[in-house]
Amino acid sequence: xxxxxxxxxxxxxxxxxxxxxxxxxxxxxxxxxxxxxxxxxxxxxxxxxxxxxxxxxxxxxxxxxxxxxxxxxxxxxxxxxxxxxxxxxxxxxxxxxxxxxxxxxxxxxxxxxxxxxxxxxxxxxxxxxxxxxxxxxxxxxxxxxxxxxxxxxxxxxxxxxxxxxxxxxxxxxxxxxxxxxxxxxxxxxxxxxxxxxxxxxxxxxxxxxxxxxxxxxxxxxx
Numbered sequence: 001x002x003x004x005x006x007x008x009x010x011x012x013x014x015x016x017x018x019x020x021x022x023x024x025x026x027x028x029x030x031x032x033x034x035x036x037x038x039x040x041x042x043x044x045x046x047x048x049x050x051x052x053x054x055x056x057x058x059x060x061x062x063x064x065x066x067x068x069x070x071x072x073x074x075x076x077x078x079x080x081x082x083x084x085x086x087x088x089x090x091x092x093x094x095x096x097x098x099x100x101x102x103x104x105x106x107x108x109x110x111x112x113x114x115x116x117x118x119x120x121x122x123x124x125x126x127x128x129x130x131x132x133x134x135x136x137x138x139x140x141x142x143x144x145x146x147x148x149x150x151x152x153x154x155x156x157x158x159x160x161x162x163x164x165x166x167x168x169x170x171x172x173x174x175x176x177x178x179x180x181x182x183x184x185x186x187x188x189x190x191x192x193x194x195x196x197x198x199x200x201x202x203x204x205x206x207x208x209x210x211x212x213x214x215x216x217x218x219x220x221x222x
């Protein structure tokens with residue numbers, strides 16, 4: 001009878017907490033660990049809750065949607081990241097957040113966050129740096145939507161996600177559906193499908209299993 005390989009043990013919450021940077025780990029220790037299924041909404045655009053979500057495993061998607069259900073993805077954050085810090089000013093949430101996959105998060109109250117900021121200068125500086133980085137990314141995204149066409153935004157997304165391989169090609173480790181790409185570059189799924197079909201036929205892009213490989217430098221225009 002064949003011997004099945006041992007199933008890899010999933011890290012428990014204590015191990016996930018221990019992997020966080022020290023200042024963030026100290027904050028997370030004041031929160032509540034919660035497990036969420038994939039596609040669970042954690043924050044609704046316009047809410048006035050003040051909880052902070054620290055990601056231990058899985059990933060969270062920040063997005064905006066219109067009245068017709070069309071969505072644009074603003075960012076995706078994984079383990080060691082957190083979302084919800086914009087509520088520190090007491091204003092309404094400016095985007096929605098959902099789990100991309102089954103995820104484990106620590107939910108920290110706004111009061112605990114403010115107390116931690118007051119007592120921990122290192123974490124406060126890191127939060128400021130993170131807000132600056134996210135503001136820069138938001139500026140770049142706005143510039144991309146205003147100045148680049150859909151193909152240009154696709155190139156920007158793929159170049160930002162791809163990692164070099166020994167053979168000179170690049171691989172996008174994240175699995176992306178056409179719908180997810182469309183949400184991240186602000187266009188229709190049908191247009192993404194046409195662009196990727198053209199790039200595959202042109203020998204620029206190949207699908208390896210569920211991952212896109214960039215075989216050559218993508219042309220500046222298409």
